[in-house]
Amino acid sequence: MIPLIALSGRVTGDADKEHAGVHLHYALAVRRAGGVPIILPPSIGADRAAEALGPCGGLILTGGEDVEPRLYGEEPHPRLGRLAPERDAFEVALFRVARERGLPILAICRGFQLVNVVLGGTLWQHLPETGSNVLDHDRGQRWAERTHRVRVRPDTRTAAALGTVELLTNSFHHQGIKALAPELVGSAEAEDGVLEAAETPPGAPWFVGVQWHPESFWEEEAGADLGLFTALVSESRNGQVRPAAPAPGRF
Numbered sequence: 588m589i590p591l592i593a594l595s596g597r598v599t600g601d602a603d604k605e606h607a608g609v610h611l612h613y614a615l616a617v618r619r620a621g622g623v624p625i626i627l628p629p630s631i632g633a634d635r636a637a638e639a640l641g642p643c644g645g646l647i648l649t650g651g652e653d654v655e656p657r658l659y660g661e662e663p664h665p666r667l668g669r670l671a672p673e674r675d676a677f678e679v680a681l682f683r684v685a686r687e688r689g690l691p692i693l694a695i696c697r698g699f700q701l702v703n704v705v706l707g708g709t710l711w712q713h714l715p716e717t718g719s720n721v722l723d724h725d726r727g728q729r730w731a732e733r734t735h736r737v738r739v740r741p742d743t744r745t746a747a748a749l750g751t752v753e754l755l756t757n758s759f760h761h762q763g764i765k766a767l768a769p770e771l772v773g774s775a776e777a778e779d780g781v782l783e784a785a786e787t788p789p790g791a792p793w794f795v796g797v798q799w800h801p802e803s804f805w806e807e808e809a810g811a812d813l814g815l816f817t818a819l820v821s822e823s824r825n826g827q828v829r830p831a832a833p834a835p836g837r838f
């Protein structure tokens with residue numbers, strides 16, 4: 588059975604020429620990992636998140652706009668980027684429904700930040716202002732350009748999925764995790780101490796959040812990054828409910 592994996596979508600483009608979708612890399616990574624990508628745009632509405640997730644066996648919260656700082660009790664910083672209130676509301680609802688159902692969840696970049704906020708954590712609104720030793724985390728010309736090193740804590744879900752405890756990642760984020768939500772465990776960090784991944788403790792439903800963009804390496808034959816997607820798909824397969832067989836005696 589091939590699991591359906593929900594991808595939270597975004598709206599891009601100028602007024603009157605707006606498109607709803609995801610960066611194609613996410614859909615290609617899910618496909619390559621053995622799942623069927625299902626794109627859920629924010630226009631579905633937070634009130635219909637449960638129906639939208641209906642048959643999906645796993646959820647990926649994708650990258651994009653900055654998370655509304657008032658959701659973690661802060662006023663907007665001057666360097667705050669573009670916000671997406673409708674998307675925030677929809678993804679918070681998707682996350683809550685997926686969590687209630689015990690679905691495995693992979694959260695990427697903004698998705699990771701959003702989950703941290705929903706669970707009571709806070710964010711740096713603009714990383715370059717947090718100290719002189721902070722790396723440039725918002726760089727690279729191409730999505731698949733690896734720009735900084737990440738150390739992964741051994742014996743974590745993150746290390747198991749990646750199959751390594753050290754890797755070079757791409758980095759396209761100007762925000763970062765400040766206070767990690769109490770129920771999450773940090774599982775990777777950059778050389779400057781910026782948190783690059785976190786996860787649920789053993790026993791809880793599978794959740795991994797990463798600050799980089801593993802989907803951009805979907806094409807790599809032997810890359811560690813696709814492992815995050817295959818781990819999610821594998822967990823989904825375990826959890827997915829099979830459709831009921833047709834009742835006997837009916838035409």
Ligand code: MN
Nearest residue numbers: 724758777798
């Ligand atoms: Mn980074």
